[in-house]
Amino acid sequence: MxxxxxxxxxxxxxxxxxxxxxxxxxxxxxxxxxxxxxxxxxxxxxxxxxxxxxxxxxxxxxxxxxxxxxxxxxxxxxxxxxxxxxxxxxxxxxxxxxxxxxxxxxxxxxxxxxxxxxxxxxxxxxxxxxxxxxxxxxxxxxxxxxxxxxxxxxxxxxxxxxxxxxxxxxxxxxxxxxxxxxxxxRGEAAPPRFAVPPRKVLLVGLVGFCAVFAEGAGNHWAAVYVTDVTAAGPGVAAAAYAVFAMAMALARLAGDGVVRRFGPVASVRAGAVLAAVGLVTVAVARTPVPAIGGFALLGTGIAVIVPLVVTAAGNAASTTGQGVAGAAGMTYLSYLLAPAVTGWLADLTSLPVAFGLIACVTAALVPFARLLRAAAGHGGPADGAHDSPGSSGMAKVA
Missing domain, CATH: 1.20.1250.20 (MFS general substrate transporter like domains)
Incomplete structure (x- = not known):
């Protein structure tokens, strides 16, 4: 409750x-x-x-x-x-x-x-x-x-x-x-007017940068992809974005239980694999149904990563606000760059190739996930795999 x-x-x-x-x-x-x-x-x-x-x-x-x-x-x-x-x-x-x-x-x-x-x-x-x-x-x-x-x-x-x-x-x-x-x-001191975020926050923010880049592929390009690549009508194209958004919302609502059981590192790795599979599915799809299914996998896989990044960054800095702001700045930078870079890649090659390349960026989250463990400096295990399956405890990074 x-x-x-x-x-x-x-x-x-x-x-x-x-x-x-x-x-x-x-x-x-x-x-x-x-x-x-x-x-x-x-x-x-x-x-x-x-x-x-x-x-x-x-x-x-x-x-x-x-x-x-x-x-x-x-x-x-x-x-x-x-x-x-x-x-x-x-x-x-x-x-x-x-x-x-x-x-x-x-x-x-x-x-x-x-x-x-x-x-x-x-x-x-x-x-x-x-x-x-x-x-x-x-x-x-x-x-x-x-x-x-x-x-x-x-x-x-x-x-x-x-x-x-x-x-x-x-x-x-x-x-x-x-x-x-x-x-x-924790009796936080006043944050500086401007300061480069600590190294731990920057590393955690890198995970957020990659995740938001993949998320932007769904937010900005789902409807366009289904229209241009699979020749779907406007209603089906709108449904592609709706399915992506709904999958992300449902996965986030269920995500705390997953993180509690498996820990942040394993959750990010599993989510990254699922999202990468979704992006590859989109890249090879030439009809609407598998493309929309791929966007659903992308939304499900990427859902918990940014929330975990926010928690890790807030716990990694000397002040909560500074840590959250540092990670959020990197995710917003990705939000700024992702639509333009995706469009640029699509112009140079094609939308399917662009999505294939974004799948590679998403797959990089698998080794980067360990950076969330490095931010666990407040007691408790960094990954739920070290807890008993029914444990209600958690690493403070997540």
């Missing part, structure tokens, strides 16, 4: 995911409203992860001043409101500017809620991070579904997002009262 702080941080993840999903569902409305080309829209969208990447290191200092609970509450409220300026932007330059601001807010909120998750997981001494990320995925799917219904009913994006923000904010604020007051329980 979840304790109050566990429930509270789970709701924060779900609300942030629902906000993101709602905005994502209204991107076509923004494009039509501003009469943007695909290239112009892509340029504007790029400013959101850039804003997040730039702002992430500042979240730790804000939390040190205000406390983790107040910081997370403030960032949650701002995150709920952030989509409104985006859909009210009157032109492309304004759209790019407000996407940058939205990225700043959501990037810092991402650090805040993940740091809270690390603190609660550390106190409970059992894995919860995969389930928290699963709640984000569930929220994202629900928010996107509400957005799709609103669009179908002819509700404008400002009206839709204004109403859901008004609904999400009080729920989030009320439940954040149960969050820990600080991000750490």
């Amino acid at each position: 979840r304790e109050p702080d566990h429930r509270a941080v789970a709701v924060v993840f779900a609300v942030v995911g629902a906000t993101f999903g709602g905005l994502s569902a209204r991107i076509p409305w923004i494009q039509h409203n501003l009469e943007l080309s695909t290239g112009e829209l892509g340029l504007a969208l790029l400013f959101s992860p850039v804003g997040a990447f730039v702002a992430m290191p500042t979240a730790g200092r804000i939390a040190h001043r205000l406390g983790g609970r107040r910081t997370t509450r403030l960032l949650l409220v701002l995150s709920c409101a952030a989509p409104l300026p985006v859909v009210l932007a009157p032109s492309l330059p304004w759209l790019a500017a407000v996407f940058f601001l939205e990225g700043v807010i959501t990037g810092m909120c991402d650090i805040g809620m993940n740091a809270q998750g690390v603190v609660v997981e550390r106190r409970l001494r059992r894995p919860i991070m995969s389930g928290l990320h699963g709640m984000w995925s569930v929220g994202c799917l629900a928010g996107a579904g509400i957005g799709a219904l609103a669009a179908q009913a002819g509700v404008t994006a400002p009206a839709h997002l204004g109403l859901v923000a008004a609904a999400y904010m009080p729920v989030g604020v009320a439940l954040t009262r149960a969050l820990p007051a600080t991000w750490g329980s």
Whole structure:
């Protein structure tokens, strides 16, 4: 049974995911409203992860001043409101500017809620991070579904997002009262204004970089791949992404039990193998069904890796926020690079070849998984294989 702080941080993840999903569902409305080309829209969208990447290191200092609970509450409220300026932007330059601001807010909120998750997981001494990320995925799917219904009913994006923000904010604020007051329980000192993350965090972030690169293949290219390579129609192409997203959400919700039983290292290795098999299946598929099955395997395999990276990084640094921010910065860098690099590889060769190469990157996670063991500096075994099968204990890196 979840304790109050566990429930509270789970709701924060779900609300942030629902906000993101709602905005994502209204991107076509923004494009039509501003009469943007695909290239112009892509340029504007790029400013959101850039804003997040730039702002992430500042979240730790804000939390040190205000406390983790107040910081997370403030960032949650701002995150709920952030989509409104985006859909009210009157032109492309304004759209790019407000996407940058939205990225700043959501990037810092991402650090805040993940740091809270690390603190609660550390106190409970059992894995919860995969389930928290699963709640984000569930929220994202629900928010996107509400957005799709609103669009179908002819509700404008400002009206839709204004109403859901008004609904999400009080729920989030009320439940954040149960969050820990600080991000750490070890008397953490103020993080520096800017510092290169410790070597352990950089190594753990490398695992996240590879995982997010593979995840980006599903997020950004599933529908395109099924359309261009297997000649599927728009409905089947949309289903390819939906299956990928649903597989990832379900695997994350079930992932904590897997990590508890087998440990972080074995879980990452098994997930990497499953994801690589999925990518190879996609690369050789020339009809929709096996391609969609491959994306389902990819989503299932990659699901628990980023949550484990966040936990490991938060425990590897001297301050929780610094560790989470360091790893998150590397994953956001991968998020920035993955779509463009995949497209570049596809232009040079083909989409199947590009997916085959990404499968090689994903397979590299098998030896890299041991880096999560190196981050286990807080007591307990680094891999569940050293526990009894029914043990409720866990390595603090996961």
